[in-house]
Amino acid sequence: MTPVSTAASERDRVIIFDTTMRDGEQSPGASMSLEEKLELAKILEDMRVDVIEAGFPIASNGDFEAVRQISEIVTESVVCGLARAGVQDIERCAEAIRKAKRGRIHTFLSTSPSHRDHILRASQDDILEMITGSVTHARNLCGDVEWSAQDATRTEQDFLRRCVEAAIRAGATTINIPDTVGYTYPSEYAEVFRDLIENVPGADTVIFSTHCHNDLGLAVANSLSGVQAGARQVECAINGIGERAGNAALEEIVMALKVRGDRLPYHTGIETQHITRASRYVSAITGFPVQFNKAIVGKNAFAHESGIHQDGMLKDRGTYEIMQPEDVGQGASNLVMGKHAGRAGFREKLKELGYELGQNALNEAFQRFKDLADKKKHVFDDDIVALVDDALASQADKIQVKHLRVIAGTEGPQEAFLTVTIEGAEKSANATGDGPVDAVFNAIHEVYPHAATLRLFQVHAVTEGTDAQAQVSVRLEEDGRIATGQAADTDTLTASAKAYVNALNNLVARKEKTAPARMVSGF
Structure with a gap:
């Protein structure tokens, strides 16, 4: 077997950009506290997420403080802040990420006719001038600058080329092509990337990124099509949360690349066993429950009730499971623990479920487990997750x-x-x-x-x-x-x-x- 060269491996590596704390928090009612964002940042770094978009520093003092403090505690992932094209936005963002070991300014501007006419009231020449000015200013403050064309998929392709070229000339290192309103479909989205990569001067010097919304249920499919067409960064969120119908789901993107390497010969650096832990934490702090049949992290994602399916599973797990629940931190099965279980077994069960508790927290959780076991005949994994999350929250x-x-x-x-x-x-x-x-x-x-x-x-x-x-x-x-x-x-x-x-x-x-x-x- 011929080994894959390091250069080829890097060409096929997909950067995972998590926007749970920024775009995800824009879901109505999904607001997160500073403490919750700090804990989520630790979980994302444990998962080895490449880029953590920690917030929109100009939006509020709370958002600024979250980005600033996350910049101080994260040591491996890039910490990114979002900024509009204005000077104040960009400078506020630069200040928020100033102490980051690896920081990024992510600035954006609308490019579609709809947004130009109705939101910005600006001509194409005005837009190009604003792109050049904003990206140049951001690059003078930070060496890592991402530029996004808001509503790119409804932008005239020739004008989108000119916008991307202007951003590259001004010093952008990552170019994001968002499907802001979830309008595009896979083959169409892929063609946008192929055209830009082939025809824009300097396209070979930057990383192209996807950012897909799920209004038509195509966010993950569109993101993967973008990767096949040359994008090497995917912007996504835990549980797919985000504005309106949400974003491409991080867990679905990562596992699709991992499971279908035969057709998607790309890889990420994500340690997938942390996925369920992250999903449950985001669900807990936002109050947005994960639907039972949600891919990868849903309660029923690895459940088999049909007699035919159960028979197949007993003979060979591969008959009805295309991935292992252990791969995403779901646990081998929904094991039952009763009132006779000991502290050591309970501790091991917690580790299996993604919890590492200090002694005091473990003692309290174990007592709550015993109390619950006295009330219930069977205590399932989901029961334990619920009682531990409840204890930690209070x-x-x-x-x-x-x-x-x-x-x-x-x-x-x-x-x-x-x-x-x-x-x-x-x-x-x-x-x-x-x-x-x-x-x-x-x-x-x-x-x-x-x-x-x-x-x-x-x-x-x-x-x-x-x-x-x-x-x-x-x-x-x-x-x-x-x-x-x-x-x-x-x-x-x-x-x-x-x-x-x-x-x-x-x-x-x-x-x-x-x-x-x-x-x-x-x-």
Whole structure:
């Protein structure tokens, strides 16, 4: 077998650019706190993501601080900030990434007729002048500059060539061709890249990148077509989150390249066993559940219920699985643990599920597991994930639920009796409501008055059966700030109370630490 040369290997390497914290956070309600972004940055670096787009520094003081602090803690990945074509945007971005070991300014400008006429009100010559000026200014402040043509796939191809040439001449090192509105289809998108790479002077000196939205469900297919046509960077997000229908899903891009190397002879540096951990963390902090049948990371992605499928799996896993669940950190199977399981076995199970807990956190999680095992006949992997995430989320909470009793039934009004601790001091209240959940939330408002509005209340069962844990997501909004909380418990009302209180804690923390965000358009 002839070894592949280092040069050829590098030509076939695809850079993974994660935009979960920037484009992903632009999903309505997906706002993340500074602490959550710092933890996510560590997870992405553990996964060996090449470029982490940490935020939009000009958008708010909170976004600036997130990019700045991530720049200080990340040592291997490139830390990138987004900037519009204006001087203030670019300089604010440069300041945010100033301490990064490897920093990048990502600046963009609309190029399509629709955006030129209705948003920028600028001519083609105006656009070319702005590209040259913005990229030149960014390059004077940072050696690594990416330029994006917003709405590139609806831009006249001859004008797009001129825009890309201007960006390259001004010093851009990466050229991104976004399908901003999810409009293109694979063969069409591939042809755009082939044309630019073949016909634009200097195209061989830069890296071309894809950035595909999923409005027609084609984001992953389009991204892979771009790679086949010469792009060597893919911009994507964990769980595919992003504006409108979302972005190309990182986990799907990476595993498609890994599994289908026969037709896609390219590779990434991603350590795929961290994928499920990242997916679950993003789901937890945004409150966006992962659909059960989601490719790669969905609860049912490696589940087999059909008797024919189960028979095939018992004979050879390859009959119905094209990849191993262990490859993406899903665990070999959904193993059951009971109340007789020991601490050592529980610790190993946590490692298998992607958790490394300190001794105190392990002790608390193990006790919660034992309590759950006393209530449930079988404790599944998903149960353990839910209880550990719940424990980690509530550790630093200022307000904690201590006791809850609810009177419900056909004869109203429903009533909730609640006791919480607020910074260690107990406070109790009882309240009625239009249903037991409403009564619980009214009681929380009694013990901790606030002006937040409930924007989301969502319940789903972690596992099957009448003894399944309920996982509740709550989203609150106050003065433009949005915070999400989650909790799990075999008692749905207890989980609801804890989730609401968790969201309230996150909202309080956000009010104390961040300034109100300004709405800024992205692509």
